Amino acid sequence: MGILNLLFANREVPNIEDIDVYEKHGGYAGLRKAVGMERQAVIDDVKLSGLRGRGGAGFPTWIKWNGLPKNYDIPHYVICNADEGEPGTYKDRELMLKLAHTLVEGMIVAGYATSSTAGYVYIRGEYVEPAWQVRKAIDQAYKKGYLGKNILGIEGFNYDLYIHLGAGSYECGEESALMSSLMGERGNPRLKFPHAPLPTVSGVWQSPTLINNVETYCAAAWMLANGGEAYAKLGTERSKGTKIISVSGHVHKPANYEIEMGTPLLELLETAGGIKGGKLKAVIPGGSSVQIMTAEQCTKINLDYESCAANGTLLGSGGFMAFNDRTDVVLLMKRTAEFYMHESCGKCTPCREGTRWIYKIMDRITSGNGQKDDIELLLDVCSQIDGRSYCGLGDAAAWPIVGAIKAFREEFEYWIEYKRSPVGKDAVPPSPEVVNPLLTLTPA
């Protein structure tokens, strides 16, 4: 357990962005191996690895890969969700900046396994430098014959990669909204199964579509080179392999750490240099949408899907935020509520109206106008959003508030009664700069 660099193995290699250097370090070996296999064998290898989607939901990857119809009368597409918008998460940024070729390789493997005609890398608009790196990697891959017509001499294996930059919307990281945006529509979520066919049956332009996270494709590239079995040996029983965790907040060494699944939370915290400016107060382990964990709960959590879920939170996208005891959780939640209010697409009633209402209540409480019933009201409003909204954004807006009230109810009560921060005058104002440097990238 602990740090285990699979995807990051070559992170520090100078000029690893260059295709020649990348190839020297074993790059595109996974692809070469994959094209020597039957397409179904590639999918079976992914199945064997036990890889689960790294975007947040942890859905078994092979089911998606296997779900695309095997008749090819209409084109199939591969999409990479690189719209990394979850506050606290910046792993895809580093993967694309330094290891864009791994992503390109993984997407070509996916294209081969699903017989797709084209792939799209949907990158969030603010990620200009990562997009340039991906652009460079794609261009180099074309020159080497990894993309284009009859790839690696295989008759009929034609596959192109395109980059699409988002226009600044968190919602577009939701896979159906991403597809809307990719097709040039407003970035609103689309109907999901069972209301509409799965994307693997009818996705973009009503074609079968495979959509995965950057890290998932990178992991696929690694596992093809090293075998699904090798990957399955790592991690826990149901959470295989490694996960990149973006550590931020009050730690001495905030950075991306690739850890083996099942690493204890506190071990990672130590690796990141430990808490600075005080004692550990709380951790949000999986990005701002998941429930906050108290210091006591942190001792019990291992970083894998099952352990997190068992403790009432989620591993999510791996946006790990640690807070010291100068942190005012109520102010933190006010900032979080503001984020979701700002990012709600407005399509459905609960999210559009509810996120704004939550923010208004949080704003009222933290400006000294809290009412006695406000905590119950917050919980009720959250319950009216959670599970009722059109897509997961509403749930994601409600969970952190409910979680914070559950874990730190007395702080809310203190604010309402004394109209000031329970942490005292030198409380850390969770301004975006402090909570997470990435938040500054979101337009105000």
Add this chain to the structure above:
Amino acid sequence: MSDNRLTQTEPSLNAPVADLVNIKINGLDVQVPKNENLIESARRVGVDVPYFCYHPRLSKGDAANCRMCLVEVGMPGPDGTVRMMPKPQAACTMPAAEGMVVLTETPKIVKDRKGVLEFLLINHPLDCPICDRGGECPLQNNTLFYGPPTSRYIEEKRHFPKAYPIAENVVFDRERCIHCARCTRFTEDISGDAQLGFLKRGADMEVNTFADTQYQSKFSGNVIELCPVGALLSKSYRFKARPWDLHSQKSICTRCSNGCNIKIDFRQDKLLRVNARLNEDVNEEWTCDRGKFGHDYVSSDDRLTTPLLKSNGVFSPISWTQAYSLLAEKLKAAGANSAGIGGAHLTNEDNFQFQKFFRKTLGSSNLDSRTGRYQQSETALLADRFGYHGMGNSIAQLQDMKSIFVIGSALADELPIIFLRVRKAYRFRGASVVSAISVKDTASPNVGDFASVEMIYRHGAEIPLLNGILNVLFTENLLPANTSVDLKGLQQSVTEWTPAKAAAETGVAAELITEAARALAKGPMALIAGKEIREHPHFETIAAALGNLMLATGNSDNLNIPELDVNSQGAKDMGMLPNYGPGYTPLNSPGKNTQQILESAARGELQTIWIAGDQLVEHYHDPALVQNALYKCPFVVVSELTMTETASLADLVLPAASFAEKEGSFTNCERRIQRIDKAFEISRDIKADWLIFSELAAMIDGSLMPFSASDIFKEISETVTPYAGLTLKSLGESGTRWNLSSISKSNKIFTAIYTPPVRS
């Protein structure tokens, strides 16, 4: 594959019938079509699921956003045990599947509905007492039945300017909007101009046009009725009445030949608004703006309320007794030397009495309801050849076509409801549309917006264009093999019309002609010819060529040359033609048509002209001739609603009843006979045209004409063969199309000869 139509989201309504599945709703077993949405399924067992954004005619892609229709759904697992889904599901998009269990009234759902309504109301101004929608508002109604008693929201609400003039006839109150996306979906799915959309996001999201431009559409009025709150409002009806003060009468729109079913809402004998009335066969539930906002003339202050007699160039009011004596005197003297024009805007009953009065009482057959440029009877062209008049298809049939050819028509303007069917065929049924017109229609929306081929031809080059298309069909072997008609002669005559030659003659690129022909080869194909063709100096030849195309492609039942005015079809059926009596019985001694009447009047040969409900000076293609004729004719009678330019040239003007003030029937362009009822009465001195003729006939020769619309209709059903067996009552609420079996057809190929125009 690059087609961006969302055919997968076809609305549930009129969708092809699928297999049946067994589901259980609140414990009730019911069989419903597979994939039917659960709102409709629940309706089958009398269970109401409340909703705002759902609409059966709009695509479901953007539905399920209001979250009002959440229900609990369970699905049977492989072992047959039902597992309830953890989250409530939107009923409006949830497809029914075998073994599904649906619960709509559980405590959880009751609470969810309260929650949604609380959310919807936190930013709603709750200004119901001064809102036009108050009293007929889904938001009010759902709040009454499902909403929370109070609100817990104590913050400031969103504010926007009131009554923002978003369209010419529509104002928008953004504060009341609940973002259900019905209006935006309407513009995309139904009218096709896609002008309304959402701007901004989250709680700031607002319905707007792009860059705050005005919403300009021929169908903007529909969004008022679609809006589930009082956000989109009629500018003319705003603050005019409370809904419960209104009386409502079922009626038929008079603004074009489509015959939309409408409700006229009036208060104190004043027409205040027009709403659409459901008729799946005609307008579904839509109106065009001309129909919705174009009936204010009925309650105009300029309505004539008494007969007016002109002496020394000045009109002065006279009584009906005086008017009748004068009319009797003048008409008796004129006898057969009299003529009648008009009828396209009158009811069937008016027309029947009109022609009966002239033929029986005066002995004159100088009658014509056609006031367009082309006044030859197309009976020979269409009826003899194909066995029908005007339209071969019903309006509803158009939606099932695989391809539709719209030629010479600004369709959305001329025949708005037919336009919507064409659009529906394209949007939801995958039809390809080919448009050909000589002047590009730039209004919004228009057929060119979505036509797969749009050809702008040189006016007068219709026949080369059709020849070019036929040439491609022959050379590429795209015609059906088994046609009963011998096509050799036709094939020979178009051999020389290669796409290149047709292109040179028409100004349409050869590739477009080829592409059009290929699109039209997909059958069934319907053709709709518009005003440009109907008013063409060479109408007869072009109609023959259109007929040839339809015969050759095996679509002879699908040629449509619709009439354009509200009752032009009915007037002709009633015998308002110089050469045919009621029911198209040929006359031995035909009278004069409109042009001939005007010409002979201009020569001073006619003693009396009676113009009923037609603004001849304003609309005739030769207004000088009309003015001259009316000036030369010694006695001109005009029956009208207001003092039009034509009426001002008359010697005697009679105040006539509008469609809202009389009973009767109209026959629309697809030959659907539909009833209108009297809504109110403005003045007892305003008379329906049929009554004027009945009373006058009694006065002149004591003949007893019927004195009620239903009696006249009875006589019509006895005289006019296609109307046989019908009564005003039996027409019902959605009308009856008259049957065609009485007319035999010849399926003959006519040679369409093209004479190239002399170009200077």
